[in-house]
Amino acid sequence: MTPFLDTVFAALADPTRRAILSMLLEDDMAVTDVASAFPVSLAAVSKHLQVLAEAGLISQEKRGRITWCRLEPDALREAGAWMAGFGLMEAVDLDAFERFLEEELAEGDREAKAAS
Template sequence: MVSDQDRLSSVFAALADPTRRAILARLSAGEATVTELAEPFSMSLPAISKHLKVLERAGLISRGRNAQWRPCRIEAEPLGEASVWLERYRQLWEHSFDRLADHLREIQAEGEPR
């Protein structure tokens, strides 16, 4: 079984590539075949298949079977897990920015004539 940390690493590694992010964006509109997913890219079907394998290993997509048609679909759960992880840090960044804004207001107030 894959640990949560390993899965999160796989998700972020998969999301690091702009082609894979574009594939996920396309799949967010609905299922598509490998050929349909390859259309906007100037790369071979085997190259697209490699990207799909990375996304599949990360749990970000799944592939079905409907006769000869093998549709790919997005899987939202790993994206949710990544979002939860990022949310913890967003709160930290916002707190840091709030402290910086307070500090800048203090500096501006000190520089104003009385």
């Protein structure tokens, strides 16, 4: 994984930050409106917003005296592509694999006995 993905997944690891991203799916929000949705201080929410901004998941823009937050959905594209790669692999049937190995080993034993 790239350092960018490490940063994105670290940002997504926190439930408060995931909740903030869900809120921003609806529309841009002022920092104070985001903070009012959580039972923590404005400073704590600001730290969460900073982590999300550093990961490129949100952008912040000052409009007058109000700082607005906007979701940056393209930032999840690389993480989504990385995770989608796991969906392309078929599930491994371990029982069938074990039977295959037993058959191959048994066949190898038969061939070795026939050769001697």
